[in-house]
Amino acid sequence: MTDALGTPVTLILTDIEGTTSSIRFVHDVLFPYATKHLAEFIRANKNTADVQAQLQATADLSAEDGDAVAANDIDGLIARLLHWIDTDRKATPLKALQGLIWEAGYRNGDYQAHMYPDATACLKQWHDQGLPLYVYSSGSIYAQKLFFGFSQDGDLLPLFSGHFDTLVGGKREAQSYLNILADLQKQHNISAANVLFLSDIKEELDAAKEVGMQTMWLVREGDIPMDAEHTVVKSFAEISI
């Protein structure tokens, strides 16, 4: 695959929810699991350095939002985090805590991460072809590693060369893709146009395209939108590298 100037794709960056895996799994299995266990997890672990740091970050972000909760108000912080789950707020401290909570569910065998069969097949094929594969998701890097490590298709983690989360910035901001590119260029001799970004969200693709990456819009269900900016596909099987 090349762009209009003939630049080849030499590295793939993929989103998770709605791209490699179903939105339903994340919203119907992972989010309810976090909702159910969040209060008990925070009360049991509130004095560990990891959880304390995320509770402080939750208080800081709430203050930035103009709706402050004190860092020692555990009930208030739990309520705020539960509200962020309900509204699908991609807040970095919530995402970090969700990853820690989901770990028990994966390890107990309560669930395995959903993979579209075409995504698993193509990721394996591209890996075998020698293409470096990276993930960029709002889920924390820890959560991403659990997701692919405990997938319904087995441990897919070895397929990936690295992971990015919202610590590089929000997925709809062009600067985040520049940050990712700068990091990738430490290890790979690439320009932005050598990177193919796969996502189900147009605004994320717009941001990646703004910095020069190639893009493909995964539309897993429903009508195919007409889009002049991004090639639209229903499945990874339509992507030939």
Ligand SMILES: CSCCC(=O)C(=O)COP(=O)(O)O
């Ligand atoms: C890493 S698995 C959970 C995914 C998640 O928490 C999420 O918010 C999905 O975000 P994405 O950027 O993958 O659409």
Ligand SMILES: [Mg+2]
């Ligand atoms: Mg997505």
